[in-house]
Amino acid sequence: MKFVDEFRQRSQTESLARLIAEAATRDYTFMEVCGGHTSAIHRFGIPSLLPDRVRLLSGPGCPVCVTSADYIDRLIALASLRDVTVALFGDLMRVPGTLLSPAAAVAEGADLRVVLSAHEALQMAQSDPQRKIVFSAVGFETTAPGTAVTVMQADSEGRDNFYVLSAHKLMPPAMEAILKDGTRIDGFICPGHVAVITGASAFDFIPERYGLACVVAGFEPADLLMSVLMLIRQVNSSSPSVETEYSRVVSSKGNQRAQAYLAEVFEPCDAQWRGLGHIALSGLRLRDRYRRFDAGTAFRVSLPESTRASACICGEILRGLRSPPECVLYASQCTPEHPEGACMVSEEGACNSWFKYRHDE
């Protein structure tokens, strides 16, 4: 496949692994904050190509993993209303809520249907005007513009049976929250697809205020290894900055059309992250002009009380403080088949990736 296969050559990875081994003159810890990176790093066996001195940690980059149990409960409650269908991305189906996951709720009669895009949810609303369709808007800056475009389309059609329940989140505030918490890392493998929208400059505050290295990385083996090498070189030369390895789609300023759609429809709001808690101005909610599409205000639902206690350490894993095998539930009570914590649910979660690709270690 063009733009993919060229970055998967064995000769590239071998050379880069040798260059990294030569450049690594001390211990380094880098954090990736994109679920796609977590998944690719494990799938391609990147840690096995790095010297022991170079450690990669997974941060809070999987939007499914950081979606709160309260949000899942709300989706299920909405889908249990008589004339409401909830349209959601497939990854969310097995995320545990307080009492049920969406998949378990379907078995009990709730109407939740998997879609591939916000647009598909709007098409459901167009084809069945009697039914109210709630789109579960989950994802970072990469996904939110698609929701914005769709809401604007619903608005221009005058549609009155399409709603959005936004759990959209912003990545830079979460990265800053982790840094303020005092995580000890040397740099970030910055999220390539978030940066497509925001531009690499969204991460400038990290070297400027926190003195840490940043490389905006692609998702193929050569991209990931090249980015690690660039990070090591930044650390070695004590010259932290934001560099872009993934220049085939990422620019400094990002996709300004997408940014304009986002700014038209959404405004920043405080948000709850599973495992990280409350982070100021890290979420997106509909602006007043589009508030009539907000499922949170359009429907009244009652939610189960969140009393569920668990030994799950997803929160510490998402902050890079501990690794999956350190959790007592890992691979015993918590597996991809029967996930207890959100990091085990999603293909892009740290625990899920670890279980699939590194369980024998």
Place this chain on the structure above:
Amino acid sequence: MCLSLPARIISIEGDMGQVSVGGVVFQAGLQMVEGVRVGDYVLLHAGFAIEKMKEEEAMETLRLLKEMEDAINGSDGDEVC
């Protein structure tokens, strides 16, 4: 859901297009990419083309990678890809 893949545009109708990801065809909203044509490559994410793929930049990265390979293998350097 975070998966984003390079996709080739095979048809365009208004704001929507059909794109091919390695032969599998998807619908894609083209609102966020300006002036795209059939044959162009875009990055497809959750049903939307979120950016045009920049061929020149891809070649530049591959050239850098090749330079590194050559440096470490001590070869003279062949054609990129």
